[in-house]
Amino acid sequence: MAEAHRDLIVVGASAGGVEALRTLVAGLPAELPATVAVVLHMPAGGASALPAILDRSGPLPAVFARSGMPLTPGQVCVAPPDHHLLVVEDRFALSHGPTENGHRPAVDALFRSAAIAGGPRVTCVVLSGVLDDGVAGAVAVRARGGLVVVQSPADALHPGMPENVLRHVRADRVLPAAELGAALAELARERVAPSSAPPTPPQVEQEDRIVRDWRGIVGDTHMIGEASGYTCPDCNGVLNEVHPGTLRFRCQIGHAWSVEALAQAQGDAFEKALWTALRTLEEKVRLSERMLENARARGDGRQAARYQGRLEESVRAVDVLRGFLLARGEPVPEEGVASGDQLG
Structure with a gap:
């Protein structure tokens, strides 16, 4: 059985996340044998200086991700404004697909696509933020054999995202931001067997397809889940519950919502x-x-x-x-x- 290592680190942050990201990348070694992909929830309009900030904060080069860009160890790739950052096989893809919890880029979209593409090669990291963004994506990463690392809620400027992930997923590490870089470098060297990954849950695959191939999904009569009786705040369409008991919803356009969002x-x-x-x-x-x-x-x-x-x-x-x-x-x-x- 072929072996690999945990060579894909996906990081999600929202409110209070810039400082946590700076601290995390400052602790990563220059020889990190993994690609780092970053989503920071931000307004759709305007420019972002996040790659320049992270590039100055640590030894790894940081750039905006581009569609078709290969996963390159030792590089930090940041989602550009108003685009979901996805992993498709061994490359990045950008999508202008439906928002998730009102965000594009969205943490859950990145985590979910990485789980599908990388299985146990993936380590997802949840940093400071409000509400429950990142929970669904962390669940998908765990379901495919990946690891879940969480910033200590007490260390986060806004502990909502870390706390909610910890309520729903068993974390492999819970650490202050200053200790995350060294821990991720250690985890990245662990050997794994990608072929042994559990199969991707069908609803995870379908949600990933909605975001990735959104132009062909809009108006699809084969809606995901069952009608919930709630209305989408973005488009006023009917929201379906993605999977019974998950308290996650999508409308026919594809907008996704967690219960807290x-x-x-x-x-x-x-x-x-x-x-x-x-x-x-x-x-x-x-x-x-x-x-x-x-x-x-x-x-x-x-x-x-x-x-x-x-x-x-x-x-x-x-x-x-x-x-x-x-x-x-x-x-x-x-x-x-x-x-x-x-x-x-």
């Missing part, structure tokens, strides 16, 4: 709707005031009474809704509320 997105949509409603009510107050003034100027007492009632009703609604939002401690959106200073 879905709840967060629903909460954000709810808050946005409330602020929009408040702004609309405040505009109704101003319009009612003008209509009342106009009716009084015309001497139309009947219409003035009608507009006075409408004005008082709208002011009461504004007071109730604004009081509810402020009691929740929600900040006023950047675009502001039309007359917030006048009616507070």
Whole structure:
């Protein structure tokens, strides 16, 4: 049986992840016998200086990954903004496929593709971040015989991602970021037998195909999973539960959501709707005031009474809704509320 070693390290991070990544790569040796692939959740627009930052932080060269780029030991390859970074056989691929938990690039997409391509050759690393990104990908890596390494939650600026992975997956190492480089170098030299890897779970293969071959999947009538009764925050389509009991969802377009990310997105949509409603009510107050003034100027007492009632009703609604939002401690959106200073 042919042997190999753990020559593929895939790293995922989100909020607070830049400092953790810098510390990790600083601890990697120049002769690392593995390729390092990195996904940092970031906004889709704009440029990223992450390769330059990591290139200066440690002995390994760091570059943006490109489609078709071979896996090269001793190199750090970073997902570019607005593209999923995937591993296909022994090369990288970039995809503009559906977002996962609202992100592109997404940690889970990288981990899942690496698990399929590398099996026990893969070590996934989960660093600082919020919510439960990385859990599904770490489960896929473990299912294929790979290793799971997690930054100590106490060491992470945002411990949500490490804590959630530890709740669902047995980790092979849980270490502060400063100790991860040396541990990964040690693990990379371990011998493994790729042919002995357990088979890839069917739903993992299907989710990888959705992201990798997304142009041919959109509109596919063979939806993954069963209808959940929830709505996709990205496109308002029906979400299917990927696999019974997993609490992971995909819509027909392909957008993927974990249960925590879905709840967060629903909460954000709810808050946005409330602020929009408040702004609309405040505009109704101003319009009612003008209509009342106009009716009084015309001497139309009947219409003035009608507009006075409408004005008082709208002011009461504004007071109730604004009081509810402020009691929740929600900040006023950047675009502001039309007359917030006048009616507070």
